[in-house]
Amino acid sequence: MNAPLPAYPRADTAAPPVFHEKEACMSGPDNIAKPKMGAAITVRNLSRFYGGTRAVDGVSFAVEAGEFLTLLGASGSGKSTTLMMIAGFVEPTAGQILIGGRDVSQLVPEKRNLGVVFQSYALFPHMNVFDNVAFPLKMRGIATDEIERRVQRTLTMVELESRRSYRVGQLSGGQQQRVALARALVFEPPVLLMDEPMGALDRRLREQLQRQVKEIQQDLGITVIYVTHDQEEAMLMSDRVGIMAEGKLCQIGAPREIYEAPRTPFVAAFLGESNFLRVRRTVVGWEICQENGTEAMVRPEDLRLLAKGESAPLRLEGRVRQIEFPGGAMRLVAETAAGLFEMRLHRHEATGLRLGQQVVLGWSDRDMVLFSDRPEGNA
Amino acid sequence: MTSGFLRRYSAWLMMAPAVLLLAAFFIWPVLDLVRISFEHRDGAFGHYQRVFERPAYVLVLERTFLVSALTVVICAVIAWPVAWRLATASKTGKLVILAVILIPFWTNLLVLCYGWLIILSPTGTLNAALTGIGLIDGPLPLSGNMAGVLIGMVQTMLPYMVLPIAANMARIDPRIPQAARSLGAPPLQVFLRTWLPLTMSGVIAGSLLVFIMCIGFFIIPAILGGTRDIFIAQLIEMNINKVLNWGFAAALSTVVLVTTLVLYVVGVRWFGVDALWGRQ
Amino acid sequence: MRSSRAANFAVTASVVFAAVMMILPNAVIIPASFNGENYITFPPRSLSTRWYATFLTDPVWRSATWNSFVVAFFTALAATVLGTLAALGLIRFPPRTRSLMVSMFLLPVIVPTIISAVALYGLLAQFGGRGGLLGVIIGHTIITLPFVVVNVIAALQQMDMRLEHAARSLGASPLRSFIHVTLPMIWPGIAAGAVFAFLVSFSEIVMSLFLTGSGSVTLPVQMWSGIRFEINPTVAAASSVFVVLSCAVVMLMGLLRRKQGKAVKP
Numbered sequence: 024m025n026a027p028l029p030a031y032p033r034a035d036t037a038a039p040p041v042f043h044e045k046e047a048c049m050s051g052p053d054n055i056a057k058p059k060m061g062a063a064i065t066v067r068n069l070s071r072f073y074g075g076t077r078a079v080d081g082v083s084f085a086v087e088a089g090e091f092l093t094l095l096g097a098s099g100s101g102k103s104t105t106l107m108m109i110a111g112f113v114e115p116t117a118g119q120i121l122i123g124g125r126d127v128s129q130l131v132p133e134k135r136n137l138g139v140v141f142q143s144y145a146l147f148p149h150m151n152v153f154d155n156v157a158f159p160l161k162m163r164g165i166a167t168d169e170i171e172r173r174v175q176r177t178l179t180m181v182e183l184e185s186r187r188s189y190r191v192g193q194l195s196g197g198q199q200q201r202v203a204l205a206r207a208l209v210f211e212p213p214v215l216l217m218d219e220p221m222g223a224l225d226r227r228l229r230e231q232l233q234r235q236v237k238e239i240q241q242d243l244g245i246t247v248i249y250v251t252h253d254q255e256e257a258m259l260m261s262d263r264v265g266i267m268a269e270g271k272l273c274q275i276g277a278p279r280e281i282y283e284a285p286r287t288p289f290v291a292a293f294l295g296e297s298n299f300l301r302v303r304r305t306v307v308g309w310e311i312c313q314e315n316g317t318e319a320m321v322r323p324e325d326l327r328l329l330a331k332g333e334s335a336p337l338r339l340e341g342r343v344r345q346i347e348f349p350g351g352a353m354r355l356v357a358e359t360a361a362g363l364f365e366m367r368l369h370r371h372e373a374t375g376l377r378l379g380q381q382v383v384l385g386w387s388d389r390d391m392v393l394f395s396d397r398p399e400g401n402a
Numbered sequence: 403m404t405s406g407f408l409r410r411y412s413a414w415l416m417m418a419p420a421v422l423l424l425a426a427f428f429i430w431p432v433l434d435l436v437r438i439s440f441e442h443r444d445g446a447f448g449h450y451q452r453v454f455e456r457p458a459y460v461l462v463l464e465r466t467f468l469v470s471a472l473t474v475v476i477c478a479v480i481a482w483p484v485a486w487r488l489a490t491a492s493k494t495g496k497l498v499i500l501a502v503i504l505i506p507f508w509t510n511l512l513v514l515c516y517g518w519l520i521i522l523s524p525t526g527t528l529n530a531a532l533t534g535i536g537l538i539d540g541p542l543p544l545s546g547n548m549a550g551v552l553i554g555m556v557q558t559m560l561p562y563m564v565l566p567i568a569a570n571m572a573r574i575d576p577r578i579p580q581a582a583r584s585l586g587a588p589p590l591q592v593f594l595r596t597w598l599p600l601t602m603s604g605v606i607a608g609s610l611l612v613f614i615m616c617i618g619f620f621i622i623p624a625i626l627g628g629t630r631d632i633f634i635a636q637l638i639e640m641n642i643n644k645v646l647n648w649g650f651a652a653a654l655s656t657v658v659l660v661t662t663l664v665l666y667v668v669g670v671r672w673f674g675v676d677a678l679w680g681r682q
Numbered sequence: 683m684r685s686s687r688a689a690n691f692a693v694t695a696s697v698v699f700a701a702v703m704m705i706l707p708n709a710v711i712i713p714a715s716f717n718g719e720n721y722i723t724f725p726p727r728s729l730s731t732r733w734y735a736t737f738l739t740d741p742v743w744r745s746a747t748w749n750s751f752v753v754a755f756f757t758a759l760a761a762t763v764l765g766t767l768a769a770l771g772l773i774r775f776p777p778r779t780r781s782l783m784v785s786m787f788l789l790p791v792i793v794p795t796i797i798s799a800v801a802l803y804g805l806l807a808q809f810g811g812r813g814g815l816l817g818v819i820i821g822h823t824i825i826t827l828p829f830v831v832v833n834v835i836a837a838l839q840q841m842d843m844r845l846e847h848a849a850r851s852l853g854a855s856p857l858r859s860f861i862h863v864t865l866p867m868i869w870p871g872i873a874a875g876a877v878f879a880f881l882v883s884f885s886e887i888v889m890s891l892f893l894t895g896s897g898s899v900t901l902p903v904q905m906w907s908g909i910r911f912e913i914n915p916t917v918a919a920a921s922s923v924f925v926v927l928s929c930a931v932v933m934l935m936g937l938l939r940r941k942q943g944k945a946v947k948p
Contacts, residue, residue: 133854420764502700517707557704
């Protein structure tokens, strides 16, 4: 699949092709030329407390019309509760939700006009595919022939027109997911909320559907707020990602921005692999230290093995602890003075390396993220 | 604002009609009954003194609790093997056993008592059969006394003992007794050290339930029992309808009520007694 | 090996004993009801349908049967409406709170009927409401309410409550989401509760003994006096009505349970 890599790959050249592709849509909604049906969403200081537990604690963010925002976090981080508050199923303890400039905080769910795709779909088991998709149109009192036309169109969009009279139980997981999507889109809501929509699907199907959802979103120009715990899914699909933990929004930004400039060690560790250490600035460059100094992080793929006599802005001696091959790149774990360090190697590079062997790791200061000189806390 | 109120309290509002009905026609009158029980010219506990000091009434209390306890024990002894069969039977077997065990649950209590009366009375089926084959000379006294009451109570209460034990058994991992066997325990030890302790909470739940229901029984002792050895419920009925002593009836009711509620709270809190209704 | 065979035999013996005990009183009723003699026996000495004739023609028995039907019908109606509403409210609470509340709703079946009957008798007597059918219906509704609540809650628990959320997000009002989504999925549970409430009310005796008056005697009360105060074999004929009714209800409940299982399955 991948083209052969240079012997000592650097972070910027080693990025997989898809990463570059993402840049096109990453730069934000303002260069999307398509006519948009999406609406902007603003969430201000949104909180939900259950007794003493703060499920969501003062979350604020703004989503532009037509943007794809993912809330990423572990279970219990408050991401689903945030989504359910926007949908209107959970009443906020405090805060405001504006959709298209209108405050909807006091509005019942059915008046908010949002498409919601639920975790495990929540398709109506007593209705067939057509009736499921037609449901929101029936609730809006739309004429039968118009319903027929619009359901047909939407089912064609998700490639399920041949399954219109199937019962929900006769469909595969992926098909059910697409019915749920069709049902949430058929009434052309300006906003689509998706709560772990791919959670129940296997990996291959998930990738296929991710692409399909993304395409549909861009075709329709709809605003999407997507909730997932899968970081790869979040990075792949979103214009921006919001990382949530313990009810708070830790950082929000374009996937690459968060990956390359995480604001806290937590975000760094959550999104991708990371090696932590402490560094101090010297007259000539950088020095790795044990106690004082600034907390820093470097990604495994930004590390390289230094040959004898070769120099790098930062270097660290270590001993090989583990060499693993999870498929793709080799993973090397070295024991260093700063703790265990993980790095990626090309297969050919790893030949000849033995456990216990002394190695020197080197990296550029450009690839290193410093933490302590930035303010911690909310975005 | 009104819609916000409706939204926030919708769950309470939906419960309101049922709660109001129960409050007005169940909780309030029962509390009123408790209040009446403390109205006596010799002080608040006058009625209770009578209940606990007159030998005739103490005897009724003792009889009710004793026969109820006996019913619990007999039910437990019969129910355990039945529950075991139920837990280990095939799907059809389960259905058949369950159908048979649940008969009293579905049948009118009067019909059951009447059926027993036909079988157990001095001229009834059983006595006729036994005299017929020459096993006994005169009819056995099987109805109009405690024997009849006990038979009727055991029959009607058996489902309430079998179901909690069976539910409990269904949750036991069959590998636990297997493990005990593999570790060298002989069958009796396997039974004593795995099955019995593991099913104890089901037995206790069933026992509490059966006991609670027994101490309030009225119909069975009234039809199958004698006219002199009566239960608390009959004493209550007599004081309402014949003696017209409401205060005394209220005191008796309160004694039964408090016993029932204490046992129910214990059962709900520690043995999941209320789960039985959710599961049937 | 021998001990386990003995244990197996003991188990089988107690199961058979229990089964005989369960079946016996029911089994003698119907044959005994076709008895031709003036007193009841099993096996019957001579066969006749005279007790059925009495049961069907005697105005006392007829009015008692009619009263029972009226009471059971309105009880089932009231208990089903109130109980279903209560269950729909209860399901919205978190499981722990809910189970506590459900055990409160179960109190009318836990508190001995003799006590709730005496208490309600006292209350109705104060306000002169004793003796009419309305009092009996209220009393029976109290007793049957828990069964409806439990049945409907069981159905609701099988249903994915997020389906209601889905309906709301798609533009359905709470009422329409109930009619189009919730009701089609839980109606067998509601029906089972209603059928059960009907049977319990139709067979109820203790409440009825206290609350009925001369004009509102129900069938079980009539049977009660038939057993207690006169040796009247018409009771056997009436009993077989209950046996048949119970069988019908059991089958109906089985059917509804299967329907409930299908209703919530995709």
